[in-house]
Amino acid sequence: MSSKKDPDVSKKPRSAFSRRGFLGGVGVGGGVLGSGLLSPVAEAAPASGPAAVPITLKINGKTQNLTLEPRVTLLDALRNHLDLTGAKRVCDRGTCGACTVILNGRVVYSCTVLAIDAQGKEIQTIEGIAPAGKLHPVSAAFVQHDAQQCGYCTPGFVMAAKGYLDRHAPKSIEDVEKGLGGNLCRCGTYVGVRQAVLEASREMKGGRNA
Amino acid sequence: MKWFDYAVPETVDEAAGMLAAHPRALLLAGGTDLLVQLRAGRKETDWVIDIKRVGELNELRYDAARGLTLGAAVPCYRIYQDRAVSQAYPALAEVASLIGGTQIQGRASIGGNLCNAAPSADAVPLLIAMRAQCRIAGPAGARQIAVEDFCTGPGRTVLGPGELLVSLHLPPPAPGSGARYLRFIPRNEMDIAVAGAGVEVVVENGTFRSARIALAAVAPTPLFVREAGDSLAGRPVNPESLAAAAGIARAAARPITDMRGTAEYRRHLCAVLTRRALEAAIQRARETR
Ligand SMILES: Cc1cc2nc3c(=O)[nH]c(=O)nc-3n(C[C@H](O)[C@H](O)[C@H](O)COP(=O)(O)OP(=O)(O)OC[C@H]3O[C@@H](n4cnc5c(N)ncnc54)[C@H](O)[C@@H]3O)c2cc1C
Ligand code: FES
Ligand code: FES
Numbered sequence: 001m002s003s004k005k006d007p008d009v010s011k012k013p014r015s016a017f018s019r020r021g022f023l024g025g026v027g028v029g030g031g032v033l034g035s036g037l038l039s040p041v042a043e044a045a046p047a048s049g050p051a052a053v054p055i056t057l058k059i060n061g062k063t064q065n066l067t068l069e070p071r072v073t074l075l076d077a078l079r080n081h082l083d084l085t086g087a088k089r090v091c092d093r094g095t096c097g098a099c100t101v102i103l104n105g106r107v108v109y110s111c112t113v114l115a116i117d118a119q120g121k122e123i124q125t126i127e128g129i130a131p132a133g134k135l136h137p138v139s140a141a142f143v144q145h146d147a148q149q150c151g152y153c154t155p156g157f158v159m160a161a162k163g164y165l166d167r168h169a170p171k172s173i174e175d176v177e178k179g180l181g182g183n184l185c186r187c188g189t190y191v192g193v194r195q196a197v198l199e200a201s202r203e204m205k206g207g208r209n210a
Numbered sequence: 211m212k213w214f215d216y217a218v219p220e221t222v223d224e225a226a227g228m229l230a231a232h233p234r235a236l237l238l239a240g241g242t243d244l245l246v247q248l249r250a251g252r253k254e255t256d257w258v259i260d261i262k263r264v265g266e267l268n269e270l271r272y273d274a275a276r277g278l279t280l281g282a283a284v285p286c287y288r289i290y291q292d293r294a295v296s297q298a299y300p301a302l303a304e305v306a307s308l309i310g311g312t313q314i315q316g317r318a319s320i321g322g323n324l325c326n327a328a329p330s331a332d333a334v335p336l337l338i339a340m341r342a343q344c345r346i347a348g349p350a351g352a353r354q355i356a357v358e359d360f361c362t363g364p365g366r367t368v369l370g371p372g373e374l375l376v377s378l379h380l381p382p383p384a385p386g387s388g389a390r391y392l393r394f395i396p397r398n399e400m401d402i403a404v405a406g407a408g409v410e411v412v413v414e415n416g417t418f419r420s421a422r423i424a425l426a427a428v429a430p431t432p433l434f435v436r437e438a439g440d441s442l443a444g445r446p447v448n449p450e451s452l453a454a455a456a457g458i459a460r461a462a463a464r465p466i467t468d469m470r471g472t473a474e475y476r477r478h479l480c481a482v483l484t485r486r487a488l489e490a491a492i493q494r495a496r497e498t499r
Contacts, residue, residue, distance in 0.1 A: 093250065160313070180311075182311025
């Protein structure tokens with residue numbers, strides 16, 4: 001497994017846009033080009049990397065222009081390049097859920113999505129779910145039910161719960177467990193989490209806020 | 211993760227051309243296997259080809275006459291969210307909602323599950339039981355093979371240099387047919403099956419017309435046990451027939467002992483899971499007739 005150290009600080013590889021003659025006509029992501037999100041430099045580049053390339057991400061409704069190597073994950077882009085440290089890096093291998101964000105309305109592990117692959121999609125992070133400074137119903141229910149201890153897993157749980165409640169109206173603890181099965185809590189706060197999500201579901205009138 | 215070039219082809223030909231030009235390139239679908247393996251150093255490459263923008267790999271189309279076309283990169287959630295597909299192939303929708311948790315299902319594809327060639331891949335025994343065919347494209351053109359012939363060893367497949375899986379094809383569900391995949395797993399969302407069994411039966415007037423049975427995690431590849439299914443053809447639907455088929459499945463398993471279970475335990479599971487999957491598939495066949 002990888003170390004927990006920042007992977008971006010390793011040696012800078014070679015130039016970004018060489019040796020691609022044969023790929024002449026291949027664009028970087030047609031769908032993205034169409035939406036005009038990519039910079040002209042990226043448009044000219046048929047394949048990107050291994051050195052840093054311009055990458056445009058739409059995070060919490062705001063367009064962010066970055067220069068990243070293709071190997072950088074969405075999680076590392078958020079945490080190390082955008083100071084959005086709500087999504088946590090725990091296992092870094094798609095098993096714990098601490099890095100959960102919402103991508104085009106679907107919950108995903110941001111540690112297992114490349115930033116370059118998240119271009120052209122709506123990315124929502126924990127920082128973006130309470131824009132007016134008022135707690136999101138899920139977060140409020142977590143506070144109410146003491147659904148965290150150390151809190152490290154909490155942003156991931158909140159995002160997973162929000163993503164789930166945006167689409168479903170859980171009727172039972174079992175339903176909640178199905179929606180949150182992709183998240184782990186080392187402190188074992190599951191009892192509070194389940195209660196919080198059930199309550200938030202009532203608040204959000206489950207499934208109708210998508 | 212080591213550095214790599216990243217390319218996003220938009221057609222099958224472009225993807226195959228890139229693969230041919232970069233023999234060490236790896237294809238990226240949902241990345242739920244690939245990115246984890248790259249980071250752990252279990253795989254290495256200096257070229258990653260993201261195939262998610264290739265139209266044919268994103269196709270999900272059901273037609274009562276022609277069956278299902280499932281593009282290799284279609285993520286699991288699209289399968290179980292598609293009403294027509296879930297109705298025609300409930301067992302496939304179930305397996306799509308069984309792989310990982312919701313975060314995995316938002317990305318992971320059935321094509322990636324197959325191409326990763328893990329003996330424990332949950333979708334593969336079911337695909338075998340349901341007679342799925344793989345459409346493969348490559349420098350020498352397209353070819354089609356049965357899913358049971360796709361995996362050749364742990365992490366190894368029949369794909370040659372420059373070849374990629376384009377799509378999977380399922381025949382329309384036959385009248386009186388039912389399918390089911392069952393696995394034994396200590397923890398539902400984040401674990402690897404100790405053993406699994408995928409079956410499809412076609413039942414008519416209390417008699418099996420045909421059956422197909424395949425197993426997960428008990429051999430170097432997902433294991434098609436043709437003789438177990440064949441033993442049911444023409445036999446009455448009763449506990450004795452099921453027990454006999456389950457016994458054949460058990461005998462065909464070649465499991466190893468590891469931290470998830472001993473070989474003997476896995477053999478036992480093969481018999482139990484096969485019988486239960488058959489019972490569930492028969493029930494389903496009755497309901498949908
Ligand atoms: C937390 C977690 C839980 C999981 N749970 C399960 C589970 O319950 N059951 C299960 O079976 N699996 C499980 N997996 C494994 C994984 O999610 C599945 O195997 C998934 O279906 C892989 O699909 P993908 O699209 O992410 O593939 P990728 O990771 O993109 O690709 C997998 C492999 O196939 C190759 N490949 C992909 N597409 C093609 C193609 N079209 N042609 C040729 N080669 C190709 C890639 O190069 C790579 O080697 C889990 C993984 C994680 C991280
Ligand atoms: S850090 Fe992404 S799932 Fe654990
Ligand atoms: S509160 Fe500590 S890991 Fe969940």
